[in-house]
C-alpha cells in the first residue's frame with residue numbers, strides 16, 4: 001500500500017509516518033516499478049505497536065526502539081537462529097537515544113532550511129520530529145523560540161524575505177492552534193491572555209497559553225491587538241485568576257497605564273515580553289513575567305494557589321466569625337429565656353400565668 005493508505009488505516013499523518021521512517025527506521029517499504037514506496041502488514045503492525053506504547057506515555061523514539069528490539073528478539077526466538085546484530089546492538093541505550101534524537105540546533109537549522117524553500121511538507125516533518133521526540137515545553141523553548149530568533153536575524157540580514165517570515169509564523173501558529181484545542185477545558189484557574197492595541201507578535205503568548213493549558217489552567221485567548229476596554233469586559237465576564245498582557249514595545253503598556261492599573265486592582269495583571277521595563281512596572285504597579293516561559297508557568301500557578309489559599313482562609317475566618325456571632329446570639333437568647341423562667345418560678349404558687357389555660 002502507498003503511504004496515504006497506511007496513514008488512513010492507522011490514523012497518523014503521512015508527515016509523522018515519514019518522520020518515523022527516516023528517524024527510527026520503523027518502516028521498511030519496498031519500491032514499486034514506478035519507484036513508489038510500498039508498505040506492508042509488518043509496517044502497519046509496527047506503527048500500531050508504537051501508537052499503543054505512546055498511549056501508555058512512552059515517547060515515540062523509545063516506543064520505536066522497543067518495537068524494533070522486540071521484533072529482532074522475536075525473530076531469533078521463533079527461528080532458533082541468532083538474529084543478525086542490529087545497528088543498535090553494539091551501542092548503549094544512551095548512544096541509541098542520541099543517535100535517534102536530533103539536537104535542537106539541528107532541528108532549528110532544518111526548519112530554517114525548509115522555510116527558506118517555503119517547503120511546507122519538510123517544515124511539518126521537522127516540527128513533527130520536534131514535538132514527537134520531546135516534551136511540548138522543550139519543543140517550544142529549545143526549538144521554536146531559537147527558531148524565531150534566527151528567523152528575525154535572517155530577515156534583518158536580508159537572507160530571507162517577508163514571505164518566509166509570514167510562512168514561518170503561519171506554520172507555527174497552526175501547530176500551536178492544534179495544541180490549543182483543549183486549553184479551555186477543566187476546572188483549573190482561569191487566565192485571560194492578550195496583546196495590547198497595535199501589538200501583533202503573539203506567538204510566544206500563544207505558546208505560553210499552550211504550556212498553561214498543560215499545567216491545568218483554563219485559557220481564554222484574546223490574542224493580538226486587543227482594545228483595552230474589550231480586555232476589561234472579558235475580565236469582568238470570566239473573573240480570571242490571572243490576566244497576561246504581552247508586548248514587545250513599552251508603549252504598548254504605557255499608552256494604557258491608567259486603565260491597566262485599574263484592571264490590576266480588580267484582577268491580578270501580569271505583563272510580559274520585551275516591553276516590560278522597570279518604568280512600565282512603576283507606572284502600572286502590576287506583576288511581571290520573565291523570559292523563561294516554563295518558569296513563568298510555575299510562577300503563575302504558585303501565585304494562583306496562594307491566592308486561592310488566601311481566599312479560602314478568608315472564607316473560613318468569615319464563617320467562623322458568623323458562627324461565633326450566631327452562638328453569641330443563641331447564648332444571649334438562652335440566658336434571657338432562663339431569666340424569664342426564673343422569674344416565673346419565683347411567682348407565688350397560686351398565681352397563674354396569663355398564657356396558661358383557665359381551668
Ligand code: B12
Pocket residue numbers: 145146148149150151152153155156165166169198199200201202203204205208244245246247248272273274289290291292293296
Ligand atoms: C514573527 C515576527 C513577526 C510576525 C508576528 C507573528 C505573530 N503572530 O507573532 C509579524 C509578521 C506580525 C511581525 C510584524 C512586525 N514585525 Co516582527 N518579528 C517577528 C519575529 C521573526 C519573531 C517574533 C517572535 O515571536 N519572537 C519571539 C522571541 C524569539 O522573541 P522575544 O520577543 O525575545 O521573546 C522572549 C521574551 O521576551 C519572552 N516573551 C515574549 N513574549 C512573551 C509573552 C509571555 C506571555 C511570556 C511569559 C514571555 C514572553 O519570551 C521569549 C523567550 O525568552 C521577530 C524576530 C525576533 N527576534 O523576535 C521579528 C521582529 C520582532 N519584528 C520586527 C518588526 C520591525 C516588525 C514590524 C514593524 C514589521 C513591519 N514593518 O510591519 C511589524 C510590527 C507589527 C506589530 N505592530 O506588532 C522587528 C522588531 C525590531 C524592534 N527593534 O523592535 C523584529 C525583531 C525583526 C527584526 N530583526 O527586525 N513580526
